[in-house]
Amino acid sequence: MLRNYFKIAIAVLKRRKFFTFISLFGISFTLTILMVATAYIDKLVNDPYPDAKRDRSLYVNKLEQKMKDGRQSGPLSFYFLDHYAGSLKIPAKVAISSMSRATNTYVNNKKIVINYKYVNSDYWDVLEYDFVEGKPFSKQQIANGEHVTVISEDTKKEYFGETGSVVGKYIEADNVKYRINGVVKNVPVTAYQFFADIYLPYTVSKTDYKDKAYHGEYIAILLAKNEADVPAMRKEYEQMISKVPLPNKDITKMYSHANSYLVSYVNVGSEDTSGIAYVITAIGLFALLVMLLPTLNLVNINITRIMERSSEIGVRKAFGASSRTLVYQFIVENLILTLIGGLIGVLLTFIVIRVLNNAQLIDNLYLTINFTVLLYALAICVFFGLFSGVYPAWRMSKLNVVTALRQNN
Amino acid sequence: MIRLQNIEKVYRTSTIETLALNSINLEVAKGEFLSIMGPSGCGKSTLLNIIGLLDAPTRGDISIGEQKTGHLGDRELAAFRNKKLGFIFQSYHLINDLQVVDNVELPLLYRSMSAKERKQLATEALEKVGLSNRINHFPTQLSGGQRQRVAIARAIVGRPEIILADEPTGNLDSAMGNEIMEILMDLNRNEGTTIVMVTHDENMAHKTHRLVRLFDGSQVS
Numbered sequence: 001m002l003r004n005y006f007k008i009a010i011a012v013l014k015r016r017k018f019f020t021f022i023s024l025f026g027i028s029f030t031l032t033i034l035m036v037a038t039a040y041i042d043k044l045v046n047d048p049y050p051d052a053k054r055d056r057s058l059y060v061n062k063l064e065q066k067m068k069d070g071r072q073s074g075p076l077s078f079y080f081l082d083h084y085a086g087s088l089k090i091p092a093k094v095a096i097s098s099m100s101r102a103t104n105t106y107v108n109n110k111k112i113v114i115n116y117k118y119v120n121s122d123y124w125d126v127l128e129y130d131f132v133e134g135k136p137f138s139k140q141q142i143a144n145g146e147h148v149t150v151i152s153e154d155t156k157k158e159y160f161g162e163t164g165s166v167v168g169k170y171i172e173a174d175n176v177k178y179r180i181n182g183v184v185k186n187v188p189v190t191a192y193q194f195f196a197d198i199y200l201p202y203t204v205s206k207t208d209y210k211d212k213a214y215h216g217e218y219i220a221i222l223l224a225k226n227e228a229d230v231p232a233m234r235k236e237y238e239q240m241i242s243k244v245p246l247p248n249k250d251i252t253k254m255y256s257h258a259n260s261y262l263v264s265y266v267n268v269g270s271e272d273t274s275g276i277a278y279v280i281t282a283i284g285l286f287a288l289l290v291m292l293l294p295t296l297n298l299v300n301i302n303i304t305r306i307m308e309r310s311s312e313i314g315v316r317k318a319f320g321a322s323s324r325t326l327v328y329q330f331i332v333e334n335l336i337l338t339l340i341g342g343l344i345g346v347l348l349t350f351i352v353i354r355v356l357n358n359a360q361l362i363d364n365l366y367l368t369i370n371f372t373v374l375l376y377a378l379a380i381c382v383f384f385g386l387f388s389g390v391y392p393a394w395r396m397s398k399l400n401v402v403t404a405l406r407q408n409n
Numbered sequence: 410m411i412r413l414q415n416i417e418k419v420y421r422t423s424t425i426e427t428l429a430l431n432s433i434n435l436e437v438a439k440g441e442f443l444s445i446m447g448p449s450g451c452g453k454s455t456l457l458n459i460i461g462l463l464d465a466p467t468r469g470d471i472s473i474g475e476q477k478t479g480h481l482g483d484r485e486l487a488a489f490r491n492k493k494l495g496f497i498f499q500s501y502h503l504i505n506d507l508q509v510v511d512n513v514e515l516p517l518l519y520r521s522m523s524a525k526e527r528k529q530l531a532t533e534a535l536e537k538v539g540l541s542n543r544i545n546h547f548p549t550q551l552s553g554g555q556r557q558r559v560a561i562a563r564a565i566v567g568r569p570e571i572i573l574a575d576e577p578t579g580n581l582d583s584a585m586g587n588e589i590m591e592i593l594m595d596l597n598r599n600e601g602t603t604i605v606m607v608t609h610d611e612n613m614a615h616k617t618h619r620l621v622r623l624f625d626g627s628q629v630s
Contacts, residue, residue: 007506
């Protein structure tokens, strides 16, 4: 039976090559877009470099202060994170780093943009950067306010060219020279919490890290000893926030949360509107729109295709096919079509991802198709097949035999 | 074998009501070869479709064998047609995308049967109509007469007790028409298949056991 369906499905595909092309193109192209998008999201959300201990980490990215006539929201001050988050009992380590900022530097009259980030010593323990040479600067070096730095591989290449070890050499940024302590593998800019070209001790920051204002340019990662401590750590942070004295009487309430990575990554809303709901809705709507058009197109093409086969429907019914059997047949045919489209889509995705990785539209972001993405792709194919096939199949299966036989010969 | 009682078929549109069949009473005995004649639009094909359970009458009862058919649902009707009835159409209605043998197998797809058995029976049916050397051709590679023979093979492959033929020779020249007629008569004689055939052709009709004439939806002889 299935072999028979397969035969006729292939024959029908061959019959109207233009229709087939449009259908397959629609399916495979949509699938490619969705698969590249999922590969991208997967990379953003699941990439374990450099924060490999994500399952026992919580991320603090912002503080919101509510005033009578508005709100102020943004990263926190070093003082706040060091003083309050640093005094919590559950976190084993608190990595504090500034949001990366750009500055220009010049090498042989060539301008280089350098993104720098100030970090504390826990930062190197919480995050697992791969050191290709040297090592992180020490707690002592930070305390001494030494002008030392850890740079990325890309920065090394750009600043020094292809060369041997650069540990001990100096790099200049913002008219200050820093001695290089180590070189780490690159982080893509999309991992904005960890991305920088050069990492510097917070003590060399030009802004006063002792300033007691609550807002500043720092974010933190709280690392628990083990995964089981994470909920308690979250609670401890919340409790601490509720006890922090309000900075002045204009401010009526303060919010700050220690969140999981995903929540912190998409933390775009205010206290009243969750960022994650926004993002999920946005991704969902995008996927729906991307899939809706080709699906409608397929429904349309399927109706035309099946209409052409009214004689076949009539004959099959006359010889004993029930409406249900026919629906089943058309759906199977459609699934075959979409799976072929899916196969082409997967091939296209491989090509597109290769091209994207080679083009490096986003520095150091390397996409891969993994098992999850393939599974998604399969699910999407089945969705296409069913959704675009069920309605036309059902409609045609209801066709009266006599009418079906009369319609064409 | 077939019993029609007070069959009426009315086609309704919003403005007009057409009486296509008017109180038809007809009995066809087992093993009988019956032909139905009449001018175009007299209701012959409608009658045949009703006998074949492809269309439901507005009023009246149909029994085939011991089975009353009025209350049967879509799936039961489909299963019943599959076992008891074989159809032959004027314009063959072969599926051009399938090879001859796959076309002939078609009714067997809706029975539980292995692919091997299906192929075996289809080949045998094609041998009966003298087309065993054409099993891997596509319908479009065959002449009209050959196509109709494929259609006959398809109609008999499931060994139905009744064959309903709607102008089976209508698209063929007289030589080919005679050939088809011979096959049908053989079937009727040798296998005892009951055949009801709609035709325009007096010569063909006179070769059958009995002739029923319709005029404006009513039986006139």
